[in-house]
Amino acid sequence: MTEKSPKIIYTLTDEAPALATCSLLPIVRTFTAAAEISVETSDISVAARVLAAFPENLTEEQRVTDTLAELGELTKDPSANIIKLPNISASIPQLKACIKELQSQGYDIPNFVDEPKTDEEKQIRERYGKLLGSAVNPVLRQGNSDRRAPPAVKAFARKFPHSMGAWSKASRSHADYMRKGDFYSSEKSTTMADDTDVRIEFVGKDGQVQVKKELHLEKGEVLDGMYMSAKALRDFFEETLNDCKDSGVMWSLHVKATMMKVSHPIVFGHAVTVYYKDLFEKHGELFKELGVNPNNGLNSVYENIKNLPHSKQEEIEEDIHACYAGRPEMAMVDSVKGITNLHIPSDVIVDASMPAMIRNSGQMWGQDGKSKDTKAVMPESTYARIYQEMINFCKTEGAFDPTTMGTVPNVGLMAMKAEEYGSHDKTFEVQADGIMRIVNAADGSVIMQHEVEKGDIWRACQTKDAAIRDWVKLAVTRSRQSDTPAIFWLDKERAHDAELRKKVELYLKDHDTEGLDIRINSYIPAIRRTMERLIRGQDTISVTGNVLRDYLTDLFPIMELGTSAKMLSVVPMLAGGGMYETGAGGSAPKHVQQVLQENHLRWDSLGEFLAIAVSLDELGMKENLPKARILGHALDRATETLLENNKSPSRRTGELDNRGSHFYLAMYWAQELAAQDEDPELKARFASLAKALTENQDKILAELSEVQGKPADIGGYYHPDAAKAVAVMCPSKTLNEILAEFR
Amino acid sequence: MTEKSPKIIYTLTDEAPALATCSLLPIVRTFTAAAEISVETSDISVAARVLAAFPENLTEEQRVTDTLAELGELTKDPSANIIKLPNISASIPQLKACIKELQSQGYDIPNFVDEPKTDEEKQIRERYGKLLGSAVNPVLRQGNSDRRAPPAVKAFARKFPHSMGAWSKASRSHADYMRKGDFYSSEKSTTMADDTDVRIEFVGKDGQVQVKKELHLEKGEVLDGMYMSAKALRDFFEETLNDCKDSGVMWSLHVKATMMKVSHPIVFGHAVTVYYKDLFEKHGELFKELGVNPNNGLNSVYENIKNLPHSKQEEIEEDIHACYAGRPEMAMVDSVKGITNLHIPSDVIVDASMPAMIRNSGQMWGQDGKSKDTKAVMPESTYARIYQEMINFCKTEGAFDPTTMGTVPNVGLMAMKAEEYGSHDKTFEVQADGIMRIVNAADGSVIMQHEVEKGDIWRACQTKDAAIRDWVKLAVTRSRQSDTPAIFWLDKERAHDAELRKKVELYLKDHDTEGLDIRINSYIPAIRRTMERLIRGQDTISVTGNVLRDYLTDLFPIMELGTSAKMLSVVPMLAGGGMYETGAGGSAPKHVQQVLQENHLRWDSLGEFLAIAVSLDELGMKENLPKARILGHALDRATETLLENNKSPSRRTGELDNRGSHFYLAMYWAQELAAQDEDPELKARFASLAKALTENQDKILAELSEVQGKPADIGGYYHPDAAKAVAVMCPSKTLNEILAEFR
DSSP states (O other), X not given: OOSXXXXXXXXXXXXXXXXXXXXXXXXXXXXXXXXXXXXXXXXXXXXXXHHHHOGGGSOTTTOOOOHHHHHHHHTTSTTOEEEEOOOOOBOHHHHHHHHHHHHHTTOOOOOOOSSOXXXXXXXXXXXXXXXXXXXXXXXHOOBOEEEEOOHHHHHHHHHSOOOOOOOOTTOOOEEEOOSSSSHHHHOEEEEOSSOEEEEEEEEETTOOEEEEEEEEEOTTOEEEEEEEOHHHHHHHHHHHHHHXXXXXXXXXXXXXXXXXXXXXXXXXXXXXXXXXXHHHHHHHHHXXXXXXXXXXXXXXXHHHTTTSOHHHHHHHHHHHHHHHHHSOOBOEEETTTTEETTSOTTSSBHHHHHHHHHHTTTEXXXXXXXXXXXXXXXXXXXXXXXXXXXXXXXXHHOSOOTTTOOOOOEEEOOGGGOOSSOOGGGEEEOOSSEEEEEEETTTOOEEEEEEEOTTOEEEEEEEOHHHHHHHHHHHHHHHHHHTOOEEEEOOTTOHHHHXXXXXXXXXXXXXXXXXXXXXXXXXXXXXXXXXXXXXTTOOOEEEEOHHHHHHHHHHHHHHHHSOSTTOEEEEEBTTSOEEEEOOOXXXXXXXXXXXXXXXXXXXXXXXXXXXXXXXHHHHHHHHTOHHHHHHHHHHHHHHHHHHHTTOSOOSSBTBOOHHHHHHHHHHHHHHHHHHOOSOHHHHHHHHHHHHHHHHTHHHHHHHHHHTTTSOOOOSOSSSOOHHHHHHHHOOOHHHHHHHHHHO | OOSSOOEEEEEEOSHHHHHHHHXXXXXXXXXXXXXXXEEEEEEOSHHHHHHHHOGGGSOTTTOOOOHHHHHHHHTTSTTOEEEEOOOOOBOHHHHHHHHHHHHHTTOOOOOOOSSOOSHHHHHHHHHHHTTSBSOSHHHHOOXXXXXXXXXXHHHHHHHSOOOOOOOOTTOOOXXXXXXXXXXXXXXXXXXXXXXXXXXXXXXXXXXXXXXEEEEEEOTTOEEEEEEEOHHHHHHHHHHHHHHHHHHOOEEEEOBOTTTSTTHHHHHHHHHHHHHTHHHHHHHHHHHXXXXXXXXXXXXXXXXXXXXXXXXXXXXHHHHHHHHHHHSOOBOEEETTTTEETTSOTTSSBHHHHHHHHHHTTTEEEOTTSXXXXXXXXXXXXXXXXXXXXXXXHHHHHOSOOTXXXXXXXXXXXXXXXXXXXXXXXXXXXXXXXXXXXEEETTTOOEEEEXXXXXXXXXXXXXXXXXXXXXXXXXXXXXXXXXXXXXEEEOOTTOHHHXXXXXXXXXXHTTSOOTTOOEEEEOHHHHHHHHHHHHTTTOOOEEEEOHHXXXXXXXXXXXXXXXXXXXXXXXXXXXXXXXXXXXXXXXXXXXHHHHHHHHSOOOOOTHHHHHHHHHHHHHHHHHHTOHHHHHHHHHHHHHHHHHHHTTOSOOSSBTBOOHHHHHHHHHHHHHHHHHHOOSOHHHHHHHHHHHHHHHHTHHHHHHHHHHTTTSOOOOSXXXXXXXXXXXXXXXXXXXXHHHHHHHO
């Protein structure tokens, strides 16, 4: 209980979600007011962040506070309750467009400078630099991750299951991975006994020492080092290709070149130069001159030969085609356009592509557009094994059945930048034969070392003790709150996990685990037990590091729900507060366009409904506000009804859109509150709202419908006019009046 | 410690093993005499048992005691130490031949009467009846079973691995089993609170009650009832056939019609009438008239149509062939002779056929004699799942590697006729729709019941509490003595196993399990963990009921050793004594023939060597005789040397035979004792023997060799002349003298 009045921070962001907020927020506030909860907004849009970066350029009226910084501060407040909507991770073109729009609105902010020269320019560039890319999540994600399928979504999937390809017991599909020479085989791990400064060094054959990186490690921090042998990797690729050629199954590569942005593009590049070995052997010198980079895919060849004489281009293209004769059929990203798996490294991302393959009867698409049994090549054995286990499971038990299967929530180790991927600034492609080592800076003693060869990929990871401690606590809490067994996925034979196992065993003792089923299992027993329970309709919490967080929160949701976008993502922050993230951004720019041209917003606020419900529930628990919990639970049930009655927005103008969907939500929510008996006051209060909304249903829907089909003006894209946006997003006079009257 | 002088009972049996004993026993006695252990013989040959059955027909000199009965008594003696060699399980023709031979030797015993009429004949028939079939094992197997690969054998397999077919990751082979309607799904189980008389009854739709069986159950006894739905079984077969037709993999049926001699022939029969559905539909009436029984395989059709007019036979044969067009390819037992999997029910026995398939890259043989991916159809899901798990494991990890893999000993629940198969006298093919139930005879209350349909197979099983208690003790003992983790394979979801789990958990508390790794796992986690350990060179004891005892002591040995014949089989008897069984009989009649014609005995006494070694070791432990243990350990090492030096008998006359192999064993054994330092007395004593044998090696081998190639006379087949047999089997004067001198 706190002296402050209970409040929820609702972030204002960009594009479609921001527009949807204009419509949704009045409804939400109408409901929360009944529990005396205020919903405050915090503008973290790109525009707001740009304005906050240049206060001295603005008039007093124009000036805004640095809300992101404030929110960052708020994450340290135990009572923080933040609903985070998708925002723009601005690219340079987006940032420039935003600046231009703000300038046109009379904000005297400087232009973006591509190549700053003067000190002033450099300072400007630096300020803008901080706004680029993923600038929000690092500030707000101050905790581990708690992801789950909300009951409403799960119920919907059970009733209206997505398609699921049947599995043949005779399927030839499988996952293939390195048995030696990969990160798993070489991983070393240690826990620091004290605060320690270390150096990552390369020692050449000549004894020359090259410092690659200096790090400060805390007492209790886990430090890993590992490498992947380029030679072993190339041999592995060759073997998988030959095996496919022999057995006749299709070949497919699955890496994560986006997230593991240093190591996996290199892995991808090796796949390209092995598959097209003859091509690269023949034209290697020329390609080097042209700047072909196989790490960017075969596409890099096509891109870089464009300016060659036509006959040379033709020769190379023929040589590319000649490669296919000696190689097995390759899975296609787009068989119509002839885009293979090796064209672009970001096209096939393991966490999405493997579930898609499993959902598609274990098959991928061949050159002829037909679905075929496939060898899914995933060099890293650390994680690839779970896919092979699931494939074997589907061969034995058949495809998962969304109508009966349980669910697999995840508790992911993420706080304090806990690493498992091998962070990018600690990943190196080895330039010569020698030794990669980590030494104690104080005395030069070697903490760990690996003998490496030129081309090998070496990397280190750090994981802070406090993050692990909180992760264990979160797992116990989730297991207790949902009365669900939890499994820590920690591989007995993996160095990093062995260190974590020790800590988990220790920290579990800090908690009351009486009556809970919490286990520590290696990955294979973990996924097997999870799947055995899953097909019996039982739920199991997976408690994992961040790689398996990423993989599993796609894998299981795609089986269970057909998509991972409907997952609820909570970040219970280390300081005690909570952040509730709503679904992925998706194609938001297209959404806005449709509003401007046809006044129809297709944005689905499902993620917001779910986040608000859990935000209310947790606020209620923390602040001892039973009314808040009742509101939250009623909202969940309302969302379930909404899904069941198919009142989600349509993509087509003229049909129900975001605003209409919000109306239904409000009506169902009020009806649920009127129907409950836990709180007579809420019951009575919302009975009248339910009545008003139900009785005026046709009228309101007509009002919402009639605005569609004409252009709409919101006075800006990055920085719309607030009043105009509200006018567009709240066009039903009847609804507005009912809500106003009720508040 | 006992007051009686320590002794080992060595059984005299029949055919080749009995001949080998003539040669081996003098050697063994020479060694055991050094530890003052006597080796006494006990004649349980068919001939001895026939003579013992008719004392009143014999002269005083001819009379023999009933040694089998005596041995049966001895099993109740805690100090019993019995080495049991393979004996003849006499069929009627064998018994008749034996009688004839004995009569010709002057024994006035009566003829066998096929159809006895007079009381006297009936009495004779009854006495002979007791000698037929498996008459010895039920008397002697008074305990649970302890089977393991002896170190010498394991070491040999690691050094000289048997062939092992590689597995393709893209293999389409798999096991398929019923998902509903089988014994597993319907099993019910209960533990008797008190001694209880029960009745197994069938209640018809008309309410008529038919008593099928009356049983007495002891307090603590586990009683199971279960049934397999004929309809579900037939649907299952049809589905598997269609699935094979669609996917193109070969179809193969794997049952255990020999051992489960009531239920599995019926299952087999359904497979026949489903596969050849069109045939049986068309000719059903005729087949019935002819006495065709599909439970005896398609062969029964061929046998019974022999006397039909030629044209009718041809029509039926054409109809048989027409069936193949609509069905998938079937695995062949003998592709040259056109014998399919469905010809004869005893041709494909799951415990041997599945390991053979797995060893053969997961493939079986097609009609064209080619090895192909196969669907192994095993209706009973209870056990079939372990094969699917191993198949998936091999697809993922590749074939097992005999040079590095660990070993899987077995502790099997077998004592007091512990049942799991559904014993034959409690298995019924249901004759009409109704209810099968087990009722308490005292008050008629229903203990369990199943609604069944005509054709369903219902069965019950009993397992005595004392047997389970001893089984748990044996598992702990084996785990302790071999310092090896043990897993009780008890399926959480299976009714019978759930009862056993409770008992095992309870009885484990009676033992000191400190420091031991003893777990109770469902079959899938059990076999998975076992296999994960196996490929890492680690050993795991499987502790199972008798079905999995049978299955696993073929499955793992065939992977590890290439055969299950080299397994050591110990029966630690409930009363405390031990029985040591030597390998399977095999083709013993052929062996004797070769002796008679060419004086070459190809019999391999490896099983005897291993059994004697463990018999000595356990005698030493129980009676506190360190010398006995040293003898046993030395014998194991000698056996290892013998295997490594390839001094096992050859099949070919002129090469080393059984006698020569025994000589090498004696020499190596003496050398090992001379080399050890634990017991100086034994060291000194055997140094001289080792010297004598080593120095006379060439001479002895020459003497043994020169008798070969000519006919030999042993004065009988079932009842040879003892002196003649010894003369034939101990032809080396030099060896005989050395042994005699030394004793």
